[in-house]
Structure formats: C-alpha cells, structure tokens
Amino acid sequence: MKLILLSGGSGKRLWPLSNDARSKQFLRILDGPGGLKESMVERVWRQLGETGLQRSSYIAAGKAQEEMIRVHAGLSVPLIIEPERRDTFPAIALSAVYLYSVAGVSLDEVVTILPVDPYVEDAFFHKITELEQVIHDSGCDMALMGVKPTFPSEKYGYIVPETGEPKLIINAAGDVTEAEASDAETGDARSYQLVRRFTEKPREEAAAELMQRGALWNCGVFAFKLGYLINLLIEKRIPIQYDELVNQYSTLVKTSFDYEVVERAKQVAVLPFDGCWKDLGTWNTLTEEMGTAELGEHITTELATDTHVINELGIPITILGIKNAIIAASPDGILVSDKASSPRIKEVLKNRDKRPMYEERRWGYYIVLDYLKYPDGSEVMTKRVCLDKGKNFSYHYHNNRCEVWTILSGEGEMMLDDQLRTVKAGDIINIPLGSRHCLLARTPMEMIEVMRGTQLVEEESVRLEADWKDIMQYCMI
Amino acid sequence: MKLILLSGGSGKRLWPLSNDARSKQFLRILDGPGGLKESMVERVWRQLGETGLQRSSYIAAGKAQEEMIRVHAGLSVPLIIEPERRDTFPAIALSAVYLYSVAGVSLDEVVTILPVDPYVEDAFFHKITELEQVIHDSGCDMALMGVKPTFPSEKYGYIVPETGEPKLIINAAGDVTEAEASDAETGDARSYQLVRRFTEKPREEAAAELMQRGALWNCGVFAFKLGYLINLLIEKRIPIQYDELVNQYSTLVKTSFDYEVVERAKQVAVLPFDGCWKDLGTWNTLTEEMGTAELGEHITTELATDTHVINELGIPITILGIKNAIIAASPDGILVSDKASSPRIKEVLKNRDKRPMYEERRWGYYIVLDYLKYPDGSEVMTKRVCLDKGKNFSYHYHNNRCEVWTILSGEGEMMLDDQLRTVKAGDIINIPLGSRHCLLARTPMEMIEVMRGTQLVEEESVRLEADWKDIMQYCMI
DSSP states (O other): OEEEEEEOOOOOTTTTTOBTTBOGGGOOOEEOGGGOEEOHHHHHHHHHHHTTOGGGEEEEEEGGGHHHHHHHHOTTOOEEEESSOOOHHHHHHHHHHHHHHTSOOOTTSEEEEEESOOEEOHHHHHHHHHHHHHHHHHOOSEEEEEEOOSSOOSSSEEEEEOOSSOOOOBOTTSOBOSTTHHHHHHTOTTOOEEEEEEEESOOHHHHHHHHHTTOEEEEEEEEEEHHHHHHHHHHTTOOOSHHHHHHHGGGSOOOOHHHHTGGGOSOEEEEEEOSOEEOOOSHHHHHHTOSSSEEESSEEEESOTTOEEEEOSSSOEEEESOOSEEEEEETTEEEEEEGGGGGGHHHHTTTOOOOOSEEEETTEEEEEEEEEEOTTSOEEEEEEEEEOTTOBOOSEEOSSEEEEEEEEEOEEEEEETTEEEEEETTOEEEEOTTOOEEEEESSOEEEEEEEEESOTTTOOOEEOSOOHHHHHHHHHO | OEEEEEEOOOOOTTTTTOBTTBOGGGOOOEEOGGGOEEOHHHHHHHHHHHTTOGGGEEEEEEGGGHHHHHHHHOTTOOEEEESSOOOHHHHHHHHHHHHHHTSOOOTTSEEEEEESOOEEOHHHHHHHHHHHHHHHHHOOSEEEEEEOOSSOOSSSEEEEEOOSSOOOOBOTTSOBOSTTHHHHHHTOTTOOEEEEEEEESOOHHHHHHHHHTTOEEEEEEEEEEHHHHHHHHHHTTOOOSHHHHHHHGGGSOOOOHHHHTGGGOSOEEEEEEOSOEEOOOSHHHHHHTOSSSEEESSEEEESOTTOEEEEOSSSOEEEESOOSEEEEEETTEEEEEEGGGGGGHHHHTTTOOOOOSEEEETTEEEEEEEEEEOTTSOEEEEEEEEEOTTOBOOSEEOSSEEEEEEEEEOEEEEEETTEEEEEETTOEEEEOTTOOEEEEESSOEEEEEEEEESOTTTOOOEEOSOOHHHHHHHHHO
8 A cells, every 4th residue: 555645734824833834744843752842744754654654655745845844754755746736636646646657556556645744643544554455345436534523523524424224334255244334333443334425514513413423524534546546537638647747737627636536436435533633733723732831942931821832033932821822933923812713813814925934944944034125125134044064055046136144153165156165154255146156064054144135035046957066076177 | 490300210010122221211102292102201301391391300310221311302301320220319319419519509499309201191290390389388308299099009109198187288478277278178289288107018908098098199209409408418428519429329328219318307298199190110001001002013913802012023923812911022022911910020020131132222223133152152143233314333342242244225434443434235344353443324224233252242342432523534634
C-alpha cells in the first residue's frame, strides 16, 4: 500500500502564528518526545516511521511549501509538488498519476490518501493499514476511515453507514452472514460497513441523531486501488502521464475529491476507528493539546485561568486576570481571543492579505522588523536574516530594490557581480539594484538587511540558474 | 501667586505605553480641542493658559524629563530641574529656593504646589486661585485643596476637617463666627475649613465613614507663603541659595512633602472642591477618559465589549470576544488585562527594569526594532531613528559601540571626525568606535541604525560640549 499525505491550508485559522508561508501543520507547538516541541508534520511523519509506513509514504504539497516540508520531514521526503493550489481532486489525481507513470506503482496496489496533520494516536495508523484488506475483501471502489464521534459536532462531515437492515459484513471467504455483523459492533479489527450516504456539517440536533444511528466522522482518509482512479481519469480525459498532467494542471476543475469521486462511487466501505482523533484546526482545539499554557519568552501571567499564551516576538507580554483566552503574538500580528470565539478568526481575516512577516526557508529564516511606505510610493523593509551553517541563498538579483546588509555574526563567502569575497561580522555590504549576488554561510550567520525600493511586498527576486558549486568554480577561474 | 507643577513618576502603572523615558503624563491619549489627542501635560498646560495662570507657573522635573516637557509644554516653559529624583520634599524645597534666590519672588508671595497631571475641569484652576486668599484670611501655615469624594476610594489620602464642634470659619476681618460657618456648607467660594488630621488609604468601610464626616480627598495641591517654607529650610539647615542646594541635593532626605511638612504644620486649612477631579494613574481610570475605545492602527475587534485597545506597534491586533479589558501594545511590550486587575501592573512589574524601547527626544524619536545578545557578550541593537527638520543630534562619540546608518529619507549635514558632508536617502554611513559625529536634518530624516558593541542597554554616549553652529563654523574654516 502507498500513502499520500495531503498538505494543504492557507493558514488563516491559526493566525498570527500561521501565515501563507507557514501553515498550521508547521507550527512547533505540540509536545514531542524528549521534551522537544514538534509540528503536526513532524509528529505525523514520526508516527509513520514508528508504524513502519514512512517508506511507503509521499507528501503532496504546493510549491510554496516545498522548503518547509523538507525542513520538517527531512530532505529526502518523497514529494509530489502541485504546480499550483487547486483543491483536493486535482492534487490526488496528480499524485495517482505520479505513482502510476513516474514511480511505477502497480494498478492493483491500494493507495490511501490522508491529511498531513491529523492529531491521532499510533493506533490510527495501524487501522489505516487495514484499509488495504477492506478494499480487497469488500470489492468496493473505495474504503474510508470513519472516526467514532465523541460529541455531536457541527464542524465535521458524517459518513452514514447502512443500518436498520442486516449489516453486510463479508468475511475473508466472501460469505455474507448476519452472525458476523456483530463483529462490527464488538470492534473486530477487520469489521467495516457499507456507506449509505454522506452528510456535511449538520446542525447539532441532526448530528446527535446521526450519532445514534452509528454515523462516523469523515476524517479525510480514502483508500482505493490505483487502477480505479487511473481509469476514472481516463474516462474524464485527464492525462495519466505525469509531465503532461503537470502542463495541463491549471485546466483541472477546482473541486474536492469527496465531491468529484467519493460521493459518486458505486459502493463505498467505511472502517470505523474508535480512538483518539482530533482536527487541531482552530485555536480552541489546538490549545487542548498544548502541554504548557505558555510558549515563548518574556511571558508574565497573573490570575489568568485557562489562558494560553504563545509569544514569538522579542518583546514581553503581561497578562492580568484574563480567563479562557488565547493570546498569540508573532511578527504577523497579535491575537487576543476568548477560546469560544477563536474559530471566527478565519472569517474575520478573510479579506486581509498581508505579506508574511516571518518565514522559515530552506536556508534558515527571516523576520521582518519594520516596513515603511512613503507618500512617493517608495518603500523600506528591514529584516533580520539568519542563515544556517553550510546553507546559501540562491544566486539572484533584484529589479526593484537595493539592499544594505550589516553582518552581525558568523562568516561566509559572498559573490557580488562575479567578485568572490569573504564576509564576516561587522562587514557592511551595499547591493545596488540589479547586482547579482549570493552568500554561503561557513558558520551560522545573522545580518540586518535594509531593503529600499518599490513593490517590496509583492515582487520576487530574479533567481539565476546556478548553484553554489558552479559559482565558486566560475569565480575561482 | 506662583504655581509649581511637580512632574514625577517612573511610569510602570501605565506599562507598556509609559516607560522610564515616557511617564504617563506624556501619553497623547486624551481627547483635546480640535479632535487632536493630547497628553496630560499638554492638557494641564493648556488649561493653565486658558485660566490665566500659565505665566505664573513653573514645572519641576527630573533631568530625564527635561526634553519631553519642552516637547509637551513648549520650549520656553520655565523649568526647575531636579539634579536627581528624591521624592516631593526635596523637589518642593528646590523649587522654593529657586523662586527665592533665582527668580526673586517675595517671601510674602503665596506659592501653590500641584501635580502636573490631574484630570480636571477648568473650575479646578479657578479654585486654586482662591488658595491665596485662604492663606491670607486664615492665617494658617498651609492651605490645601480637598476634593469632595464621589465614592469611598481605598486609593487616596483623606483630609479630615474639624467637625462635630463649631466650625472655625474666619471672615476677612479675622472674626470667628458660627453664623459664617454655614457658608462652608453652602459652597461659598471663600469657604474653607480647618484640618483635624490626615488619613492615608483607608479600607472601604473606614473611607465611607470618613465621607460621612465630610472628609475630602487629598489631591496634592498645597499653598503656603514662600517665607514659611524658606524659614523651615533655614531651621533644617538646608541651603536657601539655589546653586548651593543643587550641589547638596543628593544629601536631602528622600521623603514626601506631606510627611515632612504638611502633617507637621501647626494649622492647616482646606478648601473643598466639589467638581470633576480624576487621577488617571491606572489603565482602568485612564480608559474612562479616552474618547475612543481604539487608538492606533491595524486594530480589528469583534464581540469585544467595553474593551480598550491601544496599538503603537506596526503590526495588526485582532481581538475576538474579550470583555472589559485593556490591551496595550508598544515596542516595550504587550499588556492584556481585565480592567479590574489593571492597577496590579505596577506590582507585577516592580522588579523588571528594561531599557525603554521607544523614546521621544528633543530632536525626534526612535524605536528599538530588534535587540540581540550573543553568548560571547556582544550585542546588536537595531533602531529606526526619526529626526525632525532643523533638529540635530549632539556632537558625540561612543566608547563601546560602532554604528551603521542607512539613511531612508530626507537629507542633512553630517560631521564625522571633523569632516563635514551632505547625507541623503540611500547613503550608508559607517561610524567606527570612537568616531565623533553628529547630524543636522535639513528636511525630516529617517534612518535605520544598527549598533554593534557591548553595554548597548546601559551606556550613554559621550557628549562633546559643542553646539551645531560651532561645529559648522569649525568645519568651514
């Protein structure tokens, strides 16, 4: 069986810690082994390792997340990069085509799709391995995992199984018996049910009724034979060769896999999971799984009951007598919310599109310290940039800005317009508009970068296709 | 009559907006005329102007506040500068000696002391002018203003008048009659009472009883004949020549004027004031007088009832469903407090001594954007510095740090080690350790300053005794 982990999300729901460059799955705020904090991606990738599934797993993600996923799941993580964000159906189609035409996976092999960030116990992943057998045993097009609800949530989709009539439980030999139906109720590992229908986000009373009828939460885990989806793509005249599909990716319909595939499948099985599963998608659910109420430095709390504080800023936060609240501060902003209201953050911020003020990158990270826009349209952005040892910026230049770097610590090699030089703490480097430059850190380096120009928020630098070794050789000549 | 306004305060109670360099009286958060925001100092100084008292007024303040007071009350405000902070008795003694030996004020003239920051209506200042007559009429050593309490506060000191026996009301001719006692009760402008005793911060029940007995709040307004205090200083062998007292200032006992003088005076009169008076010393009292619930940029509030937000940071604040709270953010820190708990801030922060991250100065202001301390003890501080048009830094050098300036906007003249040059937006200026330098802004200027060295937080620059004109002339030669 192959596993495809979908890494999505624009990150508004956990603002201001998440942003367009750092979705919630990359926040290091969960308690990991050895007292270290880990992100959702780190946690799931670790669990996949512990349950022996990591070597069969791929992560599908947008281009913008590539660097972050490598930081959190390792440089060698197998990635399927979506050319652009287009919802789950295109992402899963691309993944299937990749497995088929690039990785050479057999059409008979079962593929399981899951989100990259469920908060679950290891048993969840053991259960996932059973989906393969469910597909083979049931002869269904598709097998889903259904989480046994613990309360009548209005946030989730429900999978309604066939009930009120004899349960269609099929044993390994293919016999259908009523006797074995009781296995499903006693929680036998191989028990599954057929799906009657799906219900999206019901009101609380309806959800309570669904629970009584044995409905399960849809946790976004779908298994199918690779051949099933490839055939479906052929029917839809979607290319099944990877390069071709990448080229046509922008023409795929923006729709969910649930809607486009699952709900239209002839017969779907569901495997109930009766264990810990949480969607840590909002501050109130996430703080339940934070081991400590305070994360970050310079936090003083007094009479603050059940209040969680996360401080990623360098300045102190003092909390006096605030109950049941979440206070989160990052270079992107400050959130002060009572826990019950915190799910509204996405809606409140839906029209705000601000540049991320903090980004983790392949080479390290940067924080925006200050941003100014003058009446004449010229802009200034001041950043602190941290480059890890042995890492380098790409060779690039800017059409719209000049930069001044003051090196604070460390040393490295810099190339500026074909001139190689050593730079170290105390050096001031003036990079005029259009100058090609890059930097390799021999030791960890920090610098203050003052950018002056226009469109500092929107415009990308122009990357030159050359890697560090080429440049070094070029300069050595 | 002369007025001495005492400007005190270290500024912890309105943290993080107030700091050691910007006490609460300098926060521009009150609604002023013409829709502009004004500080407590600006408001009181304006009211003194409107009531005709400004030209008889002096402000006594510590050296650290000199620049700020000139920014808020005008460059020509008469100042009495305390060489160091030593409580109210030394400050008032210095002020009296200044009036006597420098300003040549007659020993028969009445001097009235008041805080620089009471939040009052103009009637308060009209009432103050009556203190002169009370001193003359009553023959008392001292006349105080007493505010009629509106609730049994535990925070204030109470002035308990003589009651339960015939009131000693003395008319202009010096006759004591019971008939005129009724004037005191009908609120006649010239009515005053004699003081029986003082009670500091009583418990609520005791305060309620004091109110019933006609006790008044001590609002820190004391009037006396200059000669009375000068004689007292002579008795205490305290110098009555200004220069001499300045030299011996550090030997004066650190004690309050209430304790050292008022409570030991033979006979004290009190003039009741039955009008609006507020001590805006804590967030919960101050927010009552803020016209708007939101001050600053980038604030989003939803379901936040009776919550006040002040944002001096460049990053957005979002508030969801927080009631009756004060949220204040500045480069010094972030406070999230329910209003009832907000007076505790001073106590909670009492051991925290952090460098102010924002300072208004004679020449403009600066904001600390970033501060780092490396394991080897070296430090980096990054500031944005704004210099007003026509203003200049003093000529100075640093023994412990070098600086890199990136000029962002404007232009000016700079002197660096006896070399004069013009600097403008885009210039990068490297100021090595020990280099003498100053800058004069021809237009408003902004720059990013990166300081590298040690003791960046504590150490002052070394100021050279030269003003800009001298330097220009020196360089022109």
